[in-house]
Amino acid sequence: MLRNKILVAMILLLSCSMAFAQEKKTTENEKMEKFVNDLIQKMTLEEKIGQMSLFTSGWTITGPVMSKDYRNYIRKGKAGGIFNAYTVDYVKDLQKIAVEETRLHIPLIFGYDVIHGHRTIFPVPLAQASSWDLDAIEKSERIAATEATAEGLNWVFAPMVDIARDPRWGRVMEGAGEDTWLGSQIAAARVKGFQGDDLSAANTVMACVKHFAAYGAPQAGRDYNTVDMSERSLYEWYLPPYKAAVDAGAGSVMSSFNEIAGVPSTSNRWLLTDLLRGNWGFDGFVVSDYTSVNELIKHGVAADSASAGQLAVNAGLDMDMEGSIYADYMKGLVESGKVSVETINESVKRILEAKYKLGLFDDPYRYCNKEREKTEIMTPEDHAFARKFASESIVLLKNSGQTLPVSKKINTIAVIGPLADSKENMLGGWSGAGEWKKCVTLLEGIKSKTEGKIRVLYAKGCDIDSKSTKGFGEAVKAARQADFVVLALGESSDMTGEASSRTDISIPGNQMELARQIFSAGKPTAVVLFNGRPLTIEELDHSAPAILEAWYGGTEAGNAIADILFGEVNPSAKITMTFPRSVGQVPIFYNSKNTGRPFDASKPEDKFKSRYIDSPNTPLYPFGYGLSYTTFKYSGIKLDKSTFAKGDKIKASVNITNTGNYDGDEIAQLYVHDVVGEVTRPVKELKGFRKVHIAKGETLTVTFELKDNDLAYYHQDMSYACDPGVFELFIGSDSSTDNKVDFTVLE
Ligand code: BGC
Numbered sequence: 001m002l003r004n005k006i007l008v009a010m011i012l013l014l015s016c017s018m019a020f021a022q023e024k025k026t027t028e029n030e031k032m033e034k035f036v037n038d039l040i041q042k043m044t045l046e047e048k049i050g051q052m053s054l055f056t057s058g059w060t061i062t063g064p065v066m067s068k069d070y071r072n073y074i075r076k077g078k079a080g081g082i083f084n085a086y087t088v089d090y091v092k093d094l095q096k097i098a099v100e101e102t103r104l105h106i107p108l109i110f111g112y113d114v115i116h117g118h119r120t121i122f123p124v125p126l127a128q129a130s131s132w133d134l135d136a137i138e139k140s141e142r143i144a145a146t147e148a149t150a151e152g153l154n155w156v157f158a159p160m161v162d163i164a165r166d167p168r169w170g171r172v173m174e175g176a177g178e179d180t181w182l183g184s185q186i187a188a189a190r191v192k193g194f195q196g197d198d199l200s201a202a203n204t205v206m207a208c209v210k211h212f213a214a215y216g217a218p219q220a221g222r223d224y225n226t227v228d229m230s231e232r233s234l235y236e237w238y239l240p241p242y243k244a245a246v247d248a249g250a251g252s253v254m255s256s257f258n259e260i261a262g263v264p265s266t267s268n269r270w271l272l273t274d275l276l277r278g279n280w281g282f283d284g285f286v287v288s289d290y291t292s293v294n295e296l297i298k299h300g301v302a303a304d305s306a307s308a309g310q311l312a313v314n315a316g317l318d319m320d321m322e323g324s325i326y327a328d329y330m331k332g333l334v335e336s337g338k339v340s341v342e343t344i345n346e347s348v349k350r351i352l353e354a355k356y357k358l359g360l361f362d363d364p365y366r367y368c369n370k371e372r373e374k375t376e377i378m379t380p381e382d383h384a385f386a387r388k389f390a391s392e393s394i395v396l397l398k399n400s401g402q403t404l405p406v407s408k409k410i411n412t413i414a415v416i417g418p419l420a421d422s423k424e425n426m427l428g429g430w431s432g433a434g435e436w437k438k439c440v441t442l443l444e445g446i447k448s449k450t451e452g453k454i455r456v457l458y459a460k461g462c463d464i465d466s467k468s469t470k471g472f473g474e475a476v477k478a479a480r481q482a483d484f485v486v487l488a489l490g491e492s493s494d495m496t497g498e499a500s501s502r503t504d505i506s507i508p509g510n511q512m513e514l515a516r517q518i519f520s521a522g523k524p525t526a527v528v529l530f531n532g533r534p535l536t537i538e539e540l541d542h543s544a545p546a547i548l549e550a551w552y553g554g555t556e557a558g559n560a561i562a563d564i565l566f567g568e569v570n571p572s573a574k575i576t577m578t579f580p581r582s583v584g585q586v587p588i589f590y591n592s593k594n595t596g597r598p599f600d601a602s603k604p605e606d607k608f609k610s611r612y613i614d615s616p617n618t619p620l621y622p623f624g625y626g627l628s629y630t631t632f633k634y635s636g637i638k639l640d641k642s643t644f645a646k647g648d649k650i651k652a653s654v655n656i657t658n659t660g661n662y663d664g665d666e667i668a669q670l671y672v673h674d675v676v677g678e679v680t681r682p683v684k685e686l687k688g689f690r691k692v693h694i695a696k697g698e699t700l701t702v703t704f705e706l707k708d709n710d711l712a713y714y715h716q717d718m719s720y721a722c723d724p725g726v727f728e729l730f731i732g733s734d735s736s737t738d739n740k741v742d743f744t745v746l747e
Pocket of ligand 1: 063113157210289290498
């Protein structure tokens with residue numbers, strides 16, 4: 001009785017406080033609206049257009065053109081924001097011009113590409129995704145936001161949430177990989193990390209979800225290339241991560257360079273207005289990508305700059321990044337009636353609201369705090385987290401005969417390869433304000449771990465991308481003298497990222513020839529790979545005793561790899577992009593369709609099947625794959641029921657036993673397959689995962705819950721629903737698992 005009363009009281013209290021919070025939000029919104037509307041009333045057309053223009057400062061160049069005159073633009077009220085400017089002194093200096101020298105004193109917003117850390121650099125996003133650790137991903141963005149705001153920034157051009165299935169595309173490095181479901185969770189975690197609970201706090205930044213939309217699917221993997229896909233694929237595979245970021249409260253969105261079905265995103269009214277604002281309820285502002293308004297001319301949808309501006313603004317694009325089209329042509333467009341004043345007011349309102357939410361009208365220098373700049377950047381705690389996070393992102397791809405961890409009994413280790421001591425290649429692309437000189441290389445990491453205990457030899461062997469074999473002799477000699485060899489191979493960090501598509505995604509130069517010679521020395525050898533995309537490494541998979549995918553680990557890369565090599569950290573990461581055997585298999589991804597003629601590997605004589613005559617269909621490493629120093633055994637799957645009605649849910653559990661010699665973390669993955677759909681369904685779709693710690697010899701029961709909505713998909717009429725019928729449910733350690741049971745969803 002008493003318990004019931006307490007419960008009722010608690011519910012009442014909760015609903016009161018929720019109502020109070022809602023009321024507070026409404027009052028705050030009303031206050032903001034009044035403030036912004038009053039300000040707009042006072043603004044001239046030129047001042048409004050100024051707010052809609054964003055320019056880069058001269059510090060970093062992230063695109064093909066740069067405005068030299070940005071200080072004057074600010075002074076004349078022609079700039080609403082500046083990007084590529086940071087540090088308290090510099091930002092303050094520019095903000096002062098806006099606040100003190102313009103008529104209405106409207107502060108600037110300061111943006112920057114904070115993609116995997118600001119000063120403390122974390123692993124590249126594709127590597128972070130391999131950790132499957134949403135809390136760590138969120139925390140990394142929290143630290144990035146703290147550091148960025150300590151240097152004057154309040155807006156980040158992240159998260160990049162483009163789903164990518166083609167490793168030729170260099171920007172796969174910036175995203176979460178090929179899976180929509182996982183990508184959506186990661187997108188939301190990043191937004192939360194950046195924005196926290198209160199955008200006006202001095203240590204939170206406004207996120208900018210990019211690149212809207214489907215930028216990750218350029219034809220042939222060539223950056224900026226055309227995107228064309230069915231409406232169903234767009235809705236099902238490409239749009240959900242942007243939606244997840246918007247639902248998580250992202251304050252801004254960046255339009256993408258590409259077209260979809262013939263319409264460039266930057267001028268796509270359906271995309272930027274009907275879908276984004278109409279259906280998804282997005283109430284922030286949309287910025288173009290770097291000069292993407294200008295590029296409407298090259299796309300061939302605008303005859304000249306004025307029409308490009310007209311198309312973009314009427315599509316719902318609020319802010320022009322660096323292109324100067326709004327700055328130069330918008331006034332004329334309004335005066336000639338091609339763009340309405342209402343449209344301009346709408347865009348300006350969204351931009352001013354963003355500034356309001358960031359607290360810039362209260363205090364334009366809120367993010368300019370010298371003390372914070374001194375104390376909150378690259379702290380020992382940030383370093384420690386960066387190291388842990390990097391080790392959590394490293395994937396053990398092969399480990400024959402337990403080559404790793406390195407035996408405690410060795411006397412001499414040889415560290416060989418062009419990436420073994422390459423500070424400039426530890427951070428990876430888009431590393432913001434990160435300083436490569438402050439990175440720990442693999443050689444440094446190994447040396448500090450083994451100091452006084454193991455002799456360390458070093459030989460570079462060759463350059464990353466050259467044909468010279470001059471260093472081979474010295475490298476082989478070092479290998480022969482050693483008891484263990486660590487061979488660091490891969491791409492230079494500028495081989496992935498923007499404008500870095502490749503047709504050949506093998507290890508460049510003559511590094512493979514170096515590897516062959518090192519392997520012939522016959523020593524236990526671990527290859528450590530540095531790269532920002534899946535590479536074609538079939539030969540390496542045959543010949544290397546062990547392979548560690550280290551990606552670009554950031555500031556603490558070398559220490560993190562050493563932690564793994566010497567067994568202080570047991571690897572647990574799993575790849576979130578399929579590794580093909582050859583570039584000819586690309587695009588290759590786990591959630592493919594069965595086709596009408598699926599190939600059955602047990603019947604290789606069947607010619608007329610969907611197959612290659614010169615390669616297996618299977619990838620080298622499937623999505624979700626990654627090894628540990630220990631081994632895990634999965635039991636069969638138990639369901640709490642074998643049929644369930646719509647609106648109900650089903651529970652699936654497995655026992656996972658750690659059957660090896662080390663404690664370890666396992667990422668258990670749940671996939672479903674709708675056996676008969678109204679439209680064809682993928683052979684597997686990820687619908688859940690659990691990252692669990694299991695001590696050696698122990699067994700853990702892992703339970704998942706599925707609702708009918710988790711099984712829904714877009715039907716022929718594009719309605720989103722779950723079909724009745726039979727589903728296969730898989731739980732295993734990667735997407736190739738055949739550990740499955742069936743269940744039925746009732747009518
Ligand atoms: C990239 C964006 C980036 C922008 C600003 C563009 O070239 O596509 O991702 O945010 O530059 O640096």
